Amino acid sequence: MDGLASVSRQAGGEVVYVDFGRNKIYAITDESNEVLVFNNLAELAERLKPAVIVLDCLPGKQQNATAELAKTGIIFLRLKDLKKLSEERKNNGLRKSDENDVVMLKTLFRRNSDNFQPLNETSEELTVRALTELWVQEAFLKKVSKQARTNTSHPIATEIQKTHRRLVERLAEEIHRKALKLPLYRLAFEHLGLKGPVLAYLLSHDGWAFKTLNSDKLQVRYQLVPLRRRRSKRSRLLIMLANTAVLNNHPRYRPIFEKYMERSQGQKYAYWKAILRVARRILRDLHNLARNTQTPET
Numbered sequence: 151m152d153g154l155a156s157v158s159r160q161a162g163g164e165v166v167y168v169d170f171g172r173n174k175i176y177a178i179t180d181e182s183n184e185v186l187v188f189n190n191l192a193e194l195a196e197r198l199k200p201a202v203i204v205l206d207c208l209p210g211k212q213q214n215a216t217a218e219l220a221k222t223g224i225i226f227l228r229l230k231d232l233k234k235l236s237e238e239r240k241n242n243g244l245r246k247s248d249e250n251d252v253v254m255l256k257t258l259f260r261r262n263s264d265n266f267q268p269l270n271e272t273s274e275e276l277t278v279r280a281l282t283e284l285w286v287q288e289a290f291l292k293k294v295s296k297q298a299r300t301n302t303s304h305p306i307a308t309e310i311q312k313t314h315r316r317l318v319e320r321l322a323e324e325i326h327r328k329a330l331k332l333p334l335y336r337l338a339f340e341h342l343g344l345k346g347p348v349l350a351y352l353l354s355h356d357g358w359a360f361k362t363l364n365s366d367k368l369q370v371r372y373q374l375v376p377l378r379r380r381r382s383k384r385s386r387l388l389i390m391l392a393n394t395a396v397l398n399n400h401p402r403y404r405p406i407f408e409k410y411m412e413r414s415q416g417q418k419y420a421y422w423k424a425i426l427r428v429a430r431r432i433l434r435d436l437h438n439l440a441r442n443t444q445t446p447e448t
Contacts, residue, residue, distance in 0.1 A: 166200040167259065169252035170209050176248040178256055185249045191215040200224055204259050204266060206235050206251070213280035216269070220276050226269035227259075234258060234265060267358055274331040275354050281325045282351035286383075288318050289347075322347045329353070334360065337439045343402060344432070348391045353436070356384055360440035368437055374430050392429035403428045 165180040175188045179198060188194040192215060206229045208216060216226060229235060238254040239246060258265055270276045291314060329335040329350035334357055339345045353360070359371060373385040381389075395403040407424045414420040 164198055164200045165202045165204060165259070166194070166198050167252050167256040168194070168203055168205045169248045169255065170205070170212060171248040174248070176252045178252050180256075180260075183253075185252060191219060195219055195222075195224065202227060204255060205229070205269075206232055206255060208269060210283040213276065213283050217273060217276035217280050220270060220273040226276075227263075227266040228269045229255070229258070230265055230267055267362075270354075271357070272331070274328065275357070278325065278329050278332060278335075278350050278354040281321065281328060282347050282354060285318070285321050285325060285347040286351065286387075288314070288321060325350050332357070334436070334440055338436060341439065342432075342435055343400060344391070344395070346391075346394070348387050348394070351387055352384060352391070357440065360436050363437075365434060365437060368433055369430070372429070372433055374426055374433065388429050388433065389425060392425050392432055395432070396425060396428055403431065406431055 167178050167180075169176045175191065175194055177186045177188060177194055177198065178184065179186075186194075186198075188197070191212065194200070201223075202225045203219075204227045208226075208228065220226065235251060235254055235258065236246075238258055239250060242254070244250045244254070270279070325347045326345055329345075330339065332350075332353060335345075335350055335353050338349060338353065356371075359368060363371065371384070372388050373381050374388075392403065396407045407428050410424040410427045411420060414423065417423070
């Protein structure tokens, strides 16, 4: 076992494989086949002293705890393709369970650690992930409170909506300040004129994809096809970013939108097809920045 797994040996600690259950954390170490159960990541770290924590994916509610542990030097590795875990389970004739999944995760890693990649490059990246997860939740509540205000004229409803809007705006400002420490976010801000919690969410959660996937695979990952009924969170957020750029008359992206609208007069869903065109351009520009660390061509 070499590659990424050797990091733990250099750090003098364990490789620990983790699967997140509904209320518990299931773990197995490199030196044992016993599945251990913990209440939280802090408890796991205190008992097992890991140098590397290997996981399939990171739930949103674990973002803060992960960010704190990353500050201590613990390295987090995630599975690149989640399908590999289900395929491994199926090949071994196992039913889906937290115990089985953490064992299969260990098997996959020991067989080929190249199937995994760092969850983050810096602890700041995990901090931004946690803040943007919070922003997504609060932005939804902000929308709900605004709708509630339209249904009642009571002054308390108005006060709630105004307070919520003010706090969400403060959170967005804090996210921007923290995200400027992420190289790719700073490049996007300086060279593309993009900023905000949506961009920070995409780059802190999915920065690896912009750096490693080619353009075609990115298109598939972000589901940028017209009239798709069900979209992933990342796809919806990228479309939100494109729509915001257009509504704010972004000098780079508004002309792309207008050019498409001129050619599509009278067509059904022309507006959202034009927004998708802008989203694809933003995706390409971010990809170019991530791969070349240069200003993309105009």
